[in-house]
Amino acid sequence: MSEDFLKVALAAKEAAAELAPLPRAPKDAALRVIADALVAGSAEIVAANALDVERARESGTSEYMIDRLSLDEARIEAIAEAVRQVADLPDPVGEVIRGNTLPNGLELRQLRVPLGVIGIIYEGRPNVTVDAAALCLKSGNATLLRGSSSAYESNKVLVRIMQEALADTEVPAGAVQLVPGLTRDSVKQLMRARGLVDVLIPRGGASLINSVVEESTVPVIETGVGNCHVYVDADADLDLAIQILINAKVQRPSVCNSAETLLVHAAVADAFLPRALAALAAEGVTVHGDARVAAYGDVVPAEEEDFRMEYLSLDIAAAVVDSLEEAVAHIRKYGSAHTDAIVTRSVSASRRFVALVDSAAVAVNASTRFTDGAEFGFGAEIGISTQKLHARGPMGLPELTSTKWVYTGEGHLRTSEGTVLASAEAGLR
Structure with missing residues (x-):
């Protein structure tokens, strides 16, 4: 694992620990700051994107794929508006999915919690850079972004603008990271970063998705092609x-x-x-x-x-x-x-x-x-999952969470005879 990759991965892991317990207000405020910064930086983003588009045309990329790659001021405003919409959505973190009081008196709850560090591997759509970062941030996750080399200049500027915007908020700037490098080796490092990355989400064509599913040692949420x-x-x-x-x-x-x-x-x-x-x-x-x-x-x-x-x-x-x-x-x-x-x-x-x-x-x-996260009212989407585990269809905020069981007692002890209370004075006050 290269030093450059390890640096951003460790920064994301540290940021994830700081981000997870934050309440909704500072996350929403940070998203709105990001949206304003993207609009303010439109000229710089468009200039970087023009370099990517020029290289794509020179390499013979089809106009349909260039359309996916291209950014202008109107598209950047739309991307920023999607970030604002994510800020307006309910925060899934801390939601009680189910709960009850057990016969022995223990109060049991299942809560939504962040996944941790999410790696996103995607092709030449720089809007995904912002959509993914916004959804991960709102759901309490740090993200490692590995976009296509065809959009590298655009992605560098987008991530830098987001990091600079976060520097003035309560959200750690390290929560949004761009995986360094343009070669397949950088993708492999992300796929093998078990222990640093909690889940990978690939977005793109069949060859990309199959490669990630087959080669990754990190758990994968599989998105699918659209026939x-x-x-x-x-x-x-x-x-x-x-x-x-x-x-x-x-x-x-x-x-x-x-x-x-x-x-x-x-x-x-x-x-x-x-x-x-x-x-x-x-x-x-x-x-x-x-x-x-x-x-x-x-x-x-x-x-x-x-x-x-x-x-x-x-x-x-x-x-x-x-x-x-x-x-x-x-x-x-x-x-x-x-x-x-x-x-x-x-x-x-x-x-x-x-x-x-x-x-x-x-x-x-x-x-x-x-079939689109924005059309379904999810704000932006992280992708459209065609698998059957955990998430299926457009993946919004709830799909970027796991769960945690919390049970609260009053000095409950489990014994071979059943439940006993250690002390009548135990419990929360």
């Missing part, structure tokens, strides 16, 4: 289905909750697919269709791998299915358990789809684009 489906049922409102499809695919194609696969019930294929293909073509979307879809228009012949793709571009796979159950089977086979939508006027069909589709989020007559 999201829109299924148009036999009883769908076709006008509504067109609108939902276009919004889910086109509104921002480079993000994980955009639609990547269209499934159409055979009963409405004749009426729906010619319109859908025309609407998608008008938006510049390339359709990778199976043989049944190809009968309705000009499409790229779909290979099986197309149905597993997270395109993150103006591409979509499409297939015709003969039943709701076949649509569900397709989603189970090819999907990523992120977000899947049904468009239907049938209550029974919607209920069956919701019951059968085992994804982190299921949408009924709504765009997949709503």
Whole structure:
């Protein structure tokens, strides 16, 4: 482990111990100071980001990925506003999840507590740097941020501005740390920092997530890629289905909750697919269709791998299915358990789809684009978990906490005969 990494990891661990017991007020005040500092530093942030964007273009990065990388004053203001929204949210730390008085008189409570030091490994979206830091701070956690090398200049400035802002607050400035280095070795150090880092959260494509899950010795909360489906049922409102499809695919194609696969019930294929293909073509979307879809228009012949793709571009796979159950089977086979939508006027069909589709989020007559922490009212999000342990779906503040059991007695002693009280004078006053 390099001295540079050890320095920031130890600083984060020390800061986590100081941050954990802080009440809500100083954390909220610190977040608002950070938000103001980000806006005040917009020019410096934009200048650093321009260097990252220039390098990305020179290396042939797609415009969709450059869109994720790019910052301007409007986006920085939006990032700052998200920090203010996090400040306005309830503090999960100290919340009593459950509790009761046991038959022996012990008062038992389960409380939310911070996780400690959270490592975030993510790709070229510098807004994640601020979102992650804000959510971790509010939930009482220190964070070690390891963003993509493509956003390194942006991330350096963002972290420095946040640290300088924290220096004038009750929150330790060491609570926000950038992992030094641009090579994969720095990522490996974070993944192997068991004892210094309490949990890792990867955000990005399948290769990044799989690498972290398979190689890390630190516990991982797994976020997932977004192969999201829109299924148009036999009883769908076709006008509504067109609108939902276009919004889910086109509104921002480079993000994980955009639609990547269209499934159409055979009963409405004749009426729906010619319109859908025309609407998608008008938006510049390339359709990778199976043989049944190809009968309705000009499409790229779909290979099986197309149905597993997270395109993150103006591409979509499409297939015709003969039943709701076949649509569900397709989603189970090819999907990523992120977000899947049904468009239907049938209550029974919607209920069956919701019951059968085992994804982190299921949408009924709504765009997949709503699977998002801000849209769900969580403020910013740390990521969207597609696993089934601890956290699933958009991860907000409660998902960044663990629990602690506290029991209070009056001199209770456990003996082979049962519970006895050591003294009638014992207990809290």
